[in-house]
Amino acid sequence: GKRTLFVMASGFDPRCLSGLRRFVTAVGIPRVFAIQPQGHADRPDSDAERRRADNFTELAKIAGDRLVTMDYPTVHDESSAGRLFAQRLTTGESLLDIDSVVFDISSFPTSLSFPALTALLEICGTEAGPRELQVLVTENAELDDAIVKGSLGDAHTLAGFGAGTRAARAAARVRVWVPVLGAQGLGELQRVSAFLDPSEVYPVLPFPSSDPRRSDFLLTQHRELLLEEFELKPNNFIFADEHNPFDLYRTLV
Numbered sequence: 001g002k003r004t005l006f007v008m009a010s011g012f013d014p015r016c017l018s019g020l021r022r023f024v025t026a027v028g029i030p031r032v033f034a035i036q037p038q039g040h041a042d043r044p045d046s047d048a049e050r051r052r053a054d055n056f057t058e059l060a061k062i063a064g065d066r067l068v069t070m071d072y073p074t075v076h077d078e079s080s081a082g083r084l085f086a087q088r089l090t091t092g093e094s095l096l097d098i099d100s101v102v103f104d105i106s107s108f109p110t111s112l113s114f115p116a117l118t119a120l121l122e123i124c125g126t127e128a129g130p131r132e133l134q135v136l137v138t139e140n141a142e143l144d145d146a147i148v149k150g151s152l153g154d155a156h157t158l159a160g161f162g163a164g165t166r167a168a169r170a171a172a173r174v175r176v177w178v179p180v181l182g183a184q185g186l187g188e189l190q191r192v193s194a195f196l197d198p199s200e201v202y203p204v205l206p207f208p209s210s211d212p213r214r215s216d217f218l219l220t221q222h223r224e225l226l227l228e229e230f231e232l233k234p235n236n237f238i239f240a241d242e243h244n245p246f247d248l249y250r251t252l253v
Contacts, residue, residue: 001028003099005130007089007116009037010059010069012051013107017058018138023102024062030102032063033094035070035085037109068094079156082115090119090129100132106139114158139243155188155195174199178238178252181205181218189225201230206242215239 006023009016023030036052060067073084088094095101101120105113123129177198179189193201203226205215219226226232240248 001030003097004030004102005033005095005098005100006030006102006104007033008035008104009107009112010034010052010056011037011107012048012055013037014051014055015138016055016104016107017062019102019104019106019136020059020062029063029066031098032059032067033070033089034059034063034067035112036072037107037112038072077156078111078154079158082112082158085112086115086119089116090123095123095128095130098130100134101130102134102136105135105137111158137245155191176200176202178202178204180248181222183218183221186222186225189222193225200236201226201232202236202238203232204238204240204248207239209242214242 001023004027006020008020020032070085070088073081075081075084101124103113103117103120105117117133117135120129120133124133125131175196175198177193177196177200179192179201181189181203203222205218207215209215211217238248238251240251
């Protein structure tokens, strides 16, 4: 584990340390690069801040002097945060003497994880990068549902993924949107829909799922947007195994 860099988000999510604990038990203590996955918008005495502090205390005990931390980037445009994180992770001394990178996306927002993974994939196997990149996740649909989202910003493309969207708009091409539905996500869907103005929509519902009626619940939550505004038919919906991300990957490609 000494030539391995373990990348993780150190926030209030109780899953943020699950992967590291298992890695340490199985392999040993790696070098750890931890970023705060969101700004400190909560009050210091809030439950979220207390959980964040408790998680960081445990992280420091596990990693010791092998821990490197990074605060959430200070940016005017949220779409720039992922780009700055990716630059910090793949330049300088972060990957010095590193053969393998383990990237735990369990408590990462996609705005940070996707640009960073893209940057790592580009240099993986080169002289400047690691020989191996592994991605792991600790998923819990019930916990995701219980997280109360704060105020929503404007929808935007992720750093490194905007060229296709701009080209499609310029050429008036068909824009296909495949949103993965989740509880309490109606506001996000509405903003992304307004930003993309999609030509076709194919929502993803979890099936099989730990809760056999979860798809029905999500459809009920998003009924107005999906069935009344988009006027979707049954053949517009994609069903994917809740516990196997490769199931959706195979369907899409």
